[in-house]
Amino acid sequence: MQAFHPKTLDEALAAAADGATPLAGGTDLMVEVNFGKRRPEMVVGLRRIAELREWERSRIGSGVTWRRVERDGPRAYAQAARTVGSPQIRNAATIGGNLGTASPAGDGHPFLAAVDASIEIASTSGRRLVPWYEFFTGPKQNALQPGELITAVVLPERLPERHEFGKVGVRNAMVISTVCCVVTRDTEGSTTVALGSVGPTPIRVPAAEEMISAEPSPSDSALGEFARLVSEGVRPITDHRSTEEYRRHAAGVLARRLLERCLA
Amino acid sequence: MTTPTRTRPTVTSGIGDSPLRPDGVPKLKGEFQYAQDLWSEGMLWGATTRSPHARARIVSIDIGPALATGGVHAVLTADDVPGPGMFGLEHPDQPVLASDEINYWGEPVAIVAAEDPDTARRAAAAVVVEYEALPPLTDPEEADRADSVFRRLQIRSGDQEVTGEVVVEGYYEVGTQDQAPLGTEAGLAVPDGSGGVDLYATSQFVHADQSQVVEALGLRPEQVRSHPTGVGGAFGAREDVNLHIHLVMLALHTGQPVKMVYQRSESFTGHVHRHPARMWYRHHATRDGKLVRVEAKILLDGGAYASTTSAVLANACYFAVGPYRVDSVLVEGIGVKTNNPPCGAMRGFGAVQSNFGYESQMDRLAAELGMDPLELRRRNALATGDRNPTTQQVIQTPLPVAECIDSLAAIPLPDGDDPILPGGSGLTTDRSHIVRGVGYSVGIKNLGFSEGSDDYAEARVRLTDEGAVVETAAIEVGQGLVTVLAQMARTALGISKAIVRHVDTSRIGSAGSTSASRQTQISGGAVMEASRRLRERILAHHGGDELDDLGVHRAGELIAPMSELIREGWEETYTFRHPPTTPPDDDGHGDIHADFAIAAHRAVVDVDPELGLVRVVRVDTAQDVGRVLNPVSVQGQIEGGIMQGVGLAVMEELVIQDGVIRNPNFTDYLLPTILDAPDVEMLLIEQGSWWGPFGAKGVGEPPTISSTAAVAAAIRNAIGRDLNRVPVRPEDIAL
């Protein structure tokens, strides 16, 4: 196996162009290696590239770890960061790696979906900005082409005033989400809701958003309707972690609670 | 009652004290040698090819591609197994390597030895096996109907026609729990150059490993020496052999040392699990809450091979009523054979499953009667001198059921909020969505082996310049045997310096299994008695009246210094047996058990009913421990045992579909983290044992038996709904 440890992005992109597998925190790739599912012949380690660790206001370098997001991120993103794996995982794992894996259960994704973030992607032929809904293309699938690297997450310049994250899991820490959710609401009442683990990709629920955005101070029945629309709008499956029925139910309950927090 | 040896206050670190663990320093520094850490020059690495089917016929096996892999030294199949090729802890019904038929998912088909672990694993994957997949039998009720059973057991006591004024019925299920010791299966087999092998492998019972290796491979007993080695937890998972026979085969075949370490996913198929249970119960009582009759049907799924299913089933049935008086009992037990993963020993050994059944019933009955659940239990509490209602055995040991209940009730309930909410770091809730619940459970468990088995342990105590050296083959799995055996030797001899040394199967007799909460009593009994006899012999030889660190004294005067005693080379070997037990008669009656222990638990939970998430806030306990020999160890056993019970109550379950384990990894088989751990308040009831050394009872299993049912009861109490299954899943509460 060949391993590159570049200090600049250009060197990393050159290696990626040659077919090297990108290695950030390693916390997803190495599980696959340890379980005999992948055996890369060429890897390019990204953690020495200072540029990827830069964080300038709304542009967060892909090499920023979840530990840093937990400490310095916008509220709901920090809340999500705190639930990513264990402290050990958060010390190593990066936001770019999370996007590269594109797990339907990725704890960081709903925030990006809720605030309409974009993902900055680079290759030797240039950079492009991909909106989140074009980036996630399926379970563990994304818009990354061979030779491309994720370089940053770009948030909107202004985030909604209120945004809250929640995650249902069977254990109090270090657990894959059964459902995770972010709700945002701005002062005009405009509301978004994004969820993970209830579809092949992170999803928004436009019907619920539209309904509740039209309610300047939602009544109890409006909140109930919002929960119902969220439950109806998700596309969960039954697997060894949970059932479709429970995920649907929990998505509505959690979304409503997060909305209530935004309204409080 | 046993007569405890005189306690000499001059002995430090004797019984009642909590001396520091002798293996504590190396474990903390990372220097302790576990089976995973063994190393031998020129050793090869083993790996196993396993069936991807739960049931299949093997059409053909082609080892060619595996053997052609560079660095591979051996690829062995059933054709290469010398001897009968069958093993099993109770019955040799399991093939060392499958030859014709596959009976469970992950059954070993071939083994490989190669120069490094990666090559070995790749070669194992390169063995080409053609299977004809067959429909697996995975429904235990269907297996019962088809009479695919390891054991049926019926227990009938008293008038079978009697009925109660109040009758409650229930159906209960227990999911499959895994022991999940942190150290996976590992071992090293080293050929001795003359046809024999030294085996160093994870174990709870080296003599049983040795005899199964010898019998399966048709070897002479003296050809195989099994050495106790460092073990990273066990909880029942290491009572059966797994990689042991494979390692010996590969070492004999290649003539080189061979090491094998299971990865976690393989470990989940490589050892037996706790039996999943289905239980049907009917309790009859008078209006004032006196039990009149208990009827139970208990169905345990033993999986594909026998392991200890017959004993686990028997235990579940013998304790099907719990620690309560009742004259009329009917218990039907069935341990079925299916194509699910084999089940066997896990901490609690059958008593866990039925506890969830009978304690759920006691709560249901209390509700029906409008009675406090603890009061109902108190009114029916079994006591010394009573007969166990199932086996009709007269209980001779102190049995403080009522005392445990009363002590538990006296522990103050927590006031105020717990800093951790259900859902933990997921921030799913605030206090407004939380309801608190309190639940109780009382459990009973036998100590030691039962049903007439010859349960014994040999130990040797020698005087050397290291002090008193206790030699034993009893396995330290983490519980603190190395501490408590030395404490016993110190107190019984009167000498402060004592250590425990593990020796292999050729150098000492069996200590039996480190299971059934038995080693403190049984190996401890051997150490105490060997020490006592050694002391008497030394004193008699020198005509002294006292032995201490300085030597033998007579009338206060030192007459034989320790150096002289060491030169004389004193040693004493003793084989301890507990009072004999008997097999059951046709009604399931007999003096089945050697000793009993009781624990009572009270769980306090915070539940988010809408999302179905649970935070176990506290589990308080009163436990019948006989006598506390080492307070720190007892506390550790109780807290650790409770945590495993809590795990079964709310998160730990192997999800098995069509015979396939869907979650054989730590991402999806959830073990409680430190943020899931409840606080534990405990009261220890010390009434002794009728034969245990120094009055000791085993303490390892009772914490696990009733803590699960207590948590389930607390959740029911919080949400006001019935729950008939553990683990309790979010959807069971929320939907």
Place this chain on the structure above:
Amino acid sequence: MIVEFRLNGEDVNARVVGPTSLLDVLRDELGLFGSKSACAQGECGSCSVVLDGEVVCSCLVMAADAEGSEVTTVEGLSTDGLNPIQEAMLRSGAVQCGFCTPGIVVAATELFRVNPSPTRIEIKEALAGNICRCTGYGAIIRALESLSGGEQ
């Protein structure tokens, strides 16, 4: 390939084959058996080491990517005798089978280096990635609380 890094304060060269983990290299190539392998997927913390100042799971660090890094394992946390974390764990009964112990020593030592008087909840959060199957965690919490001045 040969990977060079600093291990417990000394420069080492390790032979690395393929994408193998730092954990496997520590154990099988360098003979440091203190870091334990129990899950191979970052879900138990038994293999915890300090990599360039952060506690990580060495099973999820590709050994080739440790090039030029500073690695501290449990073997590097005490020379003669025990460090205060280890001493407190020994006295409190926080060690049973001991398989999780090195990882907990690494995580707890790093916690106290950064925060010398953690609260009970901070202790729990710092150790949330370290599974212990034996103790039920009570003795571990008592040990570490005894070092933090007993703050609740």
